[in-house]
Amino acid sequence: MAGGGGGGGGGPRRPLCLAEVEAGSDNERLGVARDSMLRNPRILKAELGKPQRNCYTLPGFDFAYGLYIERTDGGVPEAIGHWNTIKPRTGLTRNMPRDFITMNRGALKAGYTTAREFNLYYKAKDIRRKDDEYSRFKRSPPKVPADMTYGMPARPSTPFFDVFQHKYKELWMEQQRALTAAQRVEKKKKEKLRETRTTFLRKQPVPVKEESFWHLPHLEKVGPHLSTFPDRDAREKAFSAAHREVPVRHGPLPQDIQAAS
Numbered sequence: 321m322a323g324g325g326g327g328g329g330g331g332p333r334r335p336l337c338l339a340e341v342e343a344g345s346d347n348e349r350l351g352v353a354r355d356s357m358l359r360n361p362r363i364l365k366a367e368l369g370k371p372q373r374n375c376y377t378l379p380g381f382d383f384a385y386g387l388y389i390e391r392t393d394g395g396v397p398e399a400i401g402h403w404n405t406i407k408p409r410t411g412l413t414r415n416m417p418r419d420f421i422t423m424n425r426g427a428l429k430a431g432y433t434t435a436r437e438f439n440l441y442y443k444a445k446d447i448r449r450k451d452d453e454y455s456r457f458k459r460s461p462p463k464v465p466a467d468m469t470y471g472m473p474a475r476p477s478t479p480f481f482d483v484f485q486h487k488y489k490e491l492w493m494e495q496q497r498a499l500t501a502a503q504r505v506e507k508k509k510k511e512k513l514r515e516t517r518t519t520f521l522r523k524q525p526v527p528v529k530e531e532s533f534w535h536l537p538h539l540e541k542v543g544p545h546l547s548t549f550p551d552r553d554a555r556e557k558a559f560s561a562a563h564r565e566v567p568v569r570h571g572p573l574p575q576d577i578q579a580a581s
Contacts, residue, residue: 335359336373416448
């Protein structure tokens, strides 16, 4: 079925009015009927085979949607027929600052020395600085080399050969090795402390003096008064024999009787 507003796949149609309501339809109203009844989405019933109605009140067909700007320039005919140019602005006279250097020089030449005389001289001869002197660019223009190229320089080409050979990786590794070596040297310098007397004595202690027991002076270097051996050789033989018999003798000092074999 097709309606006046379009097929079933079309967009929302305009609001329904009482003149369009057919007898026996779902939206038929008995008694007092108003257009506002057909614009309430809660009570408006959908029509079979037709798009849903828009319940909002829309302006008339002669209404222009959007922002309307009244054209004052005449549009395309005015642009074709006339060439509208902008009038140049008249140069504004700028009030230049006072030239106190020139006025002070003139006041000194005139013989004025006090502040009041200087103020009177300023009022009498109001000298202003010149436009060329006040302009910093005119006083000191920038020095540009003759072969200077203006604009943004072109980006250098990508070094694909260095990228394929992992050159940047090798450079980074060399930088890290140099940084690690420098950190080690710095660490060694910090660890090397200045030696004190305590650390020096720990490394090289003072030799201890061997102290002998105290003896009476008249008992030192006194020879034996009794010798039971006939000569020195007999004494050494007796002592060597006693040393050989140490394993077979009893007692804390191996000088007792011999053990039975």
